[in-house]
Amino acid sequence: MFKCNLLIVEDNVDLCETLADIFRKNDFNVQTAFRTDDAREILRRDLIDLVILDLKLPDGSGLKVLDTVKDVDSDILVIMITANTHVEPAVEAMKSGAYDYIMKPFELDEVKLVVQKALETQILKREVARLKRQHESMFPKTDMFSVNKKMEEVKRMIKIVAETPRTSLLIEGESGTGKELVADALHQWSIRSSGPFIKVNCAAIPENLLESELFGHEKGAFTGADAMKKGLFEMANNGTIFLDEISSMDLALQPKILRVLETQSFRRIGGTSDIKLDVRIIAASNRNLQEMVNNGEFRDDLLYRLKVIVIKLPPLRERIDDIIFLANIFIESNNREFNKSIKGLTDDAKELLLNYRWPGNVRELKNVMERAVILCNTAYIGADLLPSELNADAGDTVSSGVNGVSPLANGHFGSLAEIEKLHIEYMLDQCSGNKSKTARELGISRSTLREKMKLYDIDG
Ligand SMILES: Nc1ncnc2c1ncn2[C@@H]1O[C@H](COP(=O)(O)OP(=O)(O)OP(=O)(O)O)[C@@H](O)[C@H]1O
Ligand SMILES: [Mg+2]
Structure with missing residues (x-):
């Protein structure tokens, strides 16, 4: 997949050369160093992916090299080698960021295994970072992460709605599915993002106060109203208002919300004239509003007005x-x-x-x-x-039908060869079977791709 740049820092020349040989045969680019100074110079000069590092070197401790790794690029993975009488410093090294350690004397297979695991971790980390970068370039300013097809659809929908300044939106989904994040994203991605974003949790405000919170009141509108008070709708002018848990809203208040939606105007309590408003209304509910309408608990006219665009978040x-x-x-x-x-x-x-x-x-x-x-x-x-609770569910099977998602994004672990095979298949799929494009994306030549496809028995 990628040719790993490995640095072996080991002052025992025989051991160093044996290790170097093995990894060269396994298609690694290998450099060697016998002293901390040389190792640090190589780290500064070249792009190293992985370091096998002896803890005890003639000119000082391997920990110095570990420090340099952290300075240069903390993503470089370091595997420490230590004598079995020196476990403690190795554990210390792991606390300061080394990936793993191997005790001398060791079997060569053991080293290969640890290196393989390290590389899998690194590939996974890079893939997660790449997906995050890709996600951020497409959908800036959101904490909503996903690799799922349905969620991609959700994000595309938010983008479309964001481009229309007034369209209202209803977000439905079970508790914890990310409804608030959708509302945040819609505001952030729209031209209203420089305007206010007011969130109102309709379930958290007592019923008798919600109306005056939303619409405000004129002076003397009711006992205790000794000054004019602006409501949340007014404060959201030129921005977005998010009516969270709208299912908790009193039936009597619902027609007033419908009126704002229909006329983009409102009246303060006790007021005699309408006030024009320019606001986008987003509503969210974790209850099924249609069922509530059927049970007479929610007004149908408000639901139909809100339902123009609905985003349903999958559990x-x-x-x-x-x-x-x-x-x-x-x-x-x-x-x-x-x-x-x-x-x-x-x-x-x-x-x-x-x-x-x-x-x-x-x-x-x-x-x-x-x-x-x-x-x-x-x-x-x-x-x-x-x-x-998680153990109680064990045994239930859930199919993991993953389409169009890299096996790496799915946290798949396997042998390096298995990951390579899956990744090649995934990239071929992404490139619609175009081999030149796939080879380019994978950073290998067409002939290497052909060889690997043959090796892994991949059709195409
Ligand atoms: N796709 C996602 N990526 C990252 N974090 C997420 C994602 N979806 C939800 N979260 C996180 O999960 C938590 C719940 O999300 P959120 O508050 O948006 O859910 P909700 O649907 O509004 O829930 P409720 O119905 O209980 O209000 C938040 O901490 C949010 O940051
Ligand atoms: Mg919420």
Whole structure:
């Protein structure tokens, strides 16, 4: 897939050459150094992906080289080599960012295995970073991440609505699916983004106060109204108002909202004239409003007016391909927040996450990952750090029909060869089978691509 630039820093010349030989045979670009000074020079001069680093070198500790790695590019993975009498400094090295350590004497296969795991981690990290970059260039200023097809559709829809300045929007979805993020994105992506964005949680404001909160009141409108007060609609002028949990709104207040939607004007309580308004109304509900209409709990005319454009957010269990992707994103953000360097999830943990029903959707996943990161003292989050509810669901099978998503984005782990095969298939698919384009995208020649396709038995 990519030719790995490996630096081996080991003062035992025989060992160094043996390792170099093995990795050269496995298609790595290998450089060697016997001293910290040389290693640091190479790191500064060349783009290194991976370092195998002896802890004890003639001119000082390997930790000095680790410091240089952090200065140059903290994404470079470092595997420490240490004598079995020197485990403690190796553990220290891992705390300061080394990926793993191997104890001398070791089997060569062991080194190969650790290197292979390290590369898989790095490929995954790069893929996540690439998808994030791609996402950010397409959809700036949002925390809504996804690799799921349906969610891509959601984002495309938000973009379309964002370009019309007044169209209202109804967002439906279970709790924790990201309704508020959709509202945020719609405001941010529209020309109204320089205007105010007012969020009103209709369930959190007592019924008798909601009307005056929304519409304001004139002086003397009712007992206690000793001054004119502007309402939230007025404050949202030239911007967006988000009526969250609109299902909680009193039936008596609903026609007044309908009127604002229809006339883009409103009247303060106790006021005698209409005030013109220029505002986009976004409403959200985690209850099914149509059912509420059928039960007489919500007005049909308001629903039909709101329903012109509806975005339905799929629950997390219907976007399986997002689960590991989002879990990795949350691990990354929690690593930053709690100053940790957790590398990912064990296969067991992934399986539990994938088999759980996620009634609390992305919010629940976010909380589960925060807790796990806080509790985790190892490099990978294991199944034991996940809440017991997840274990209760184990055994249920959920199909992971992932279409058009790189296996890497799905947190797939396997041998390097397996990942390479899957990635080639994915890129071929992305490039509609065009081999020249695929080879270009993969950074390899057409003939190399042909060889690899033959090797992995890929049709095309
Ligand atoms: N696609 C996503 N990417 C990253 N974070 C997300 C995503 N979707 C939701 N979240 C996070 O999950 C949490 C819940 O999202 P949000 O508040 O938008 O859900 P909601 O649908 O409004 O839920 P509720 O119905 O309970 O109000 C937030 O912390 C949000 O940042
Ligand atoms: Mg919400």
